Amino acid sequence: MVIVAYRPKPGCEAKLEALVREHVPCLRALGLVTDRAAQAMRAKDGTVVEVFEWQDGAIEAAHSSPRVVELWERFASVCDYVPLRELPEAETLFAGFEPIAL
Secondary structure, eight states, X not given: OEEEEEEEOTXXXXXXXXXXXXXXXXXXXXXXXXXXXXXXXXXXXXXXXEEEOBOTTHHHHHHTOHHHHHHHHHHHHHEEEEOGGGSGGXXXXXXXXXXXXX
């Protein structure tokens, strides 16, 4: 399982959310993630958190896939990747987030 946090660049919130909706279906079509349901949520500061499960060995394959690399380049144009510890929610015992429908 992986948890990743994307902080949108100014004015890029809608583009980021669209990319998050595209992300796991793309990975799944390439056989890189499991059938376990992915989750996406929004922190109070607008950071989007995504949770999904890689297939064994798939992370390396993703880095060599032109389709995935292109998708990740689009992510980089609209957000910054941030550690979970930077989210105020991470300081609480029961971190609460706003769900994002995938």
